[in-house]
Amino acid sequence: MSTTHEVTNQVPPIDGYDVAADPALLESVRQQGAGWVEPELHELGERAGGEEAREWGRLVNANPPILKTHDRFGNRIDEVEFHPHWHDLMTVAVQHGLHAAPWRSDRPGEHVARAAKFLVWGQVEAGHSCPISMTYAAIPALRANQRLAEQYEVLLAARSYDFGLRVPTEKRGLIAGMSMTEKQGGSDVRANTTAATPNADGTYTLVGHKWFTSAPMSDLFLTLAQAPGGLSCFLLPRVLPDGTRNPIRLQRLKDKLGNKSNASAEIEYDNAVGWQLGEEGQGVRTIIAMVNNTRLDCVLGSAAGMRAGLVHAVHHTCHRRAFGALLVDQPLMTNVLADLAVESEAATVVAMRLAGATDRAARGDRQEEMFRRLGLAVSKYWVCKRAPAHAAEALECFGGNGYVEESGMPRLYREAPLSSIWEGSGNVAALDSLRAMAKQPESVEAFFAEVDLAAGVDARLDSAIAHLHKELSDLEDLEYRTRRIVERMALVLQGSLLVRTGNPAVADAFCASRLADDWGVAFGTLPSRLDTAAIIDRARLR
Template structure:
């Protein structure tokens, strides 16, 4: 029968709906590619676009959905009652890991001598985050473990070649039998959390030079990784240890997984509570210097928090822009409606500022690894500032992007609820907002070179924008350490982040972007919600910078 004979049949025709955002290059983003060139990794762009096309495919979208719908499952024992402590993942998770590790987002940058290798890796990490967030946890920890492991050259010589591999080789086997390794960390315990000096896990040295650990960790992600850096109390104080899941002779190390965490988001990634009982370990770095050793790893994972949040923000924005380009209301496309242009332009400013800052940090990390002491000093303060602010902004930005889709964005099929559940994670992982604000104060007090490097970076834009200059003058006064500095720390770190982002955009972004950012973020002409940019803003230029 025809629709004419049965008029109600037309209600099943689907119109005015955006198609899925698939079949595109997720790396086709001017802000990203300009930053990669600027920070010295233009040689990576062809590979980045190749990976971007995979990330933007329908296949990758399916992997992301399946890996989160079919969550990891813990098997503590085999059918005969033997303790095995294994976690089973859906095949989609392994597909995600194969793609991302293969693209070089894990440890391979440490084995690449080309200038810009860490920038190339950072860009790949950001694009991979746009595909799915949970699997990035083991990827990040594998990248971050290498600086800490190098404090014990013998251990680094054994494990680093496999940690820098681009082969994802799952399963618990002796490291020498694998083509690639993944690493994790076990820092926190239930009685202390961030206060790792309250840890009670104990370490006893053995005649053969190894150690034995006993204790219970509270939040250890990716328990199927091959090795972990763990903090434990040795006779000489809190120390860092390498704990492999499988020992060199092929036997299983004691790593009893008590349970998997039931988390708000990050569902594809298994987070666990492991118990150590006569667990074999090797000392990394000096005894009693565990925090100093593992902070090398934490610094790099904090960088990844910034990169991951920037990528996550970009993906949420891309979904909002895509929907707005197809959806029509009141006789015009959403993206042509003045108020929606204000919202999208405002979100675009946040995204561009986060991406530009993240890549600047990656460039500093790359040059610091090559001996640039000024960049190392800049990284020390700027990482804490960026980690606080970009991760703190992420939940609000994602919520606003979801709202751009209306009811469609609240539907699980859109993928936006998954992005929303993931959004708070980076603000918590590797130190919550307070931890990073206080870390800024420590850097200011103990490492004055970091403030001087920060000053040099901001003043590179001196005289280019009066609002930026005024904000920097005010910030310099606020950076003076007074008795009430801890009370003011959040206010100061927020302003430091905005001034740093403003300096970067004034130097590197189109004039319309820099002007809108400085007017709204530094000049005080911004409302409490997004979409409150003032009249006179060049919205056409802002919209042009958004993901296609």
């Protein structure tokens, strides 16, 4: 072969590593009381880092789902055809309990364990995480109707992935979806026009058009519609108890920026049959239990994307040489990588702390429930907002190689904005934080009780907390300043967690940059005299 075709200075494949070998994640799992899951977490991590799973992720995105509205005879079927490896990804997720399994266990730490596995397996492929997340989030809302919960909860939590449209009670396991927004309202779900008419048998007939429906091949859907008593929540199966198809018409699949493997549909309820969850007129209150749990997964998904981007960037720079030295050893790249690592670890630590609060709140801890209410709102805003910038900078560490699809970085980049939009875009999440503080002042007390656990440990954190109190006491132009306030709250929370439980080098860099304002606008602007080598070392593959 001609020497012009001799390949040098290229980076070896990243396949064959343990995705769960993440110090920040493992430390958080232990701190939040789920250390018992580590053997399974490493088993899943090794599978996630293997060549087979990574190829599954590539193929399901290269071959997106196809809508089949009719069969060859002209009969309406409203089905979506997926690449076979979509079902492989779903099977692994369900077998490891990433869906609703924690709701059926009393063991402390179950929700933490599930969150850790979600973060690890989500680094393989993000699209299939959507129906997994929907199923996890559905059960608290489903419990608003005891009879329906008794009928479906065990099947939703079962560790069997049983794809196909059949009577739900005849399947080994179920997947749930959600259908809320309409074209005229978007995030303003109270503007929904879908009508729900009560029937003599206790069911409702729904007529309307939904603009976004997550995972349309799910077995059950939670949806909002206008009943005689106001906006209400309903459960609709794709297949009715008598075996007939519920008339939920799939009009088209959305052509999205990212999340290509997952089918997101525009649907029409053509006299579809549903069962009421909760009371009439209380639809938002009922479904918010589902929304809050999917918001947790937005934070986890963003943290997963950041960790994946960081690991790939560090791996690349540890093997690629330029200007006579490895990229990782060059001072400016060191600054960039350390900054990306600090952001990633902060996201992971706060995501897992919120998972711990979810676990304890599910067992009746009111203080943790109130902390979670506000902590989740501010973290959903900030962590998800940071993900696109993080993905862009991680991609840039590859130079032109990162812009090529084969690197995997473009898919990560396209995926990054989704979590910030899903379940309420930036303004919605920020305003929800204000709403929580106004309607549930005890959530503010719980939030500051949490961050004050680090009082006196780091003067930069103490100063940031004092400044935050001052910001919150000023009510002038409060809504206008909401993003500024919520951002500060999220940073203070992350700083408190890192100072108390994180790696000292990471905590020092976080406080110096994010809290003491010794930081530029772009990544790679950390101040001098930080232990960047120790920070980057935590992201190296072993």
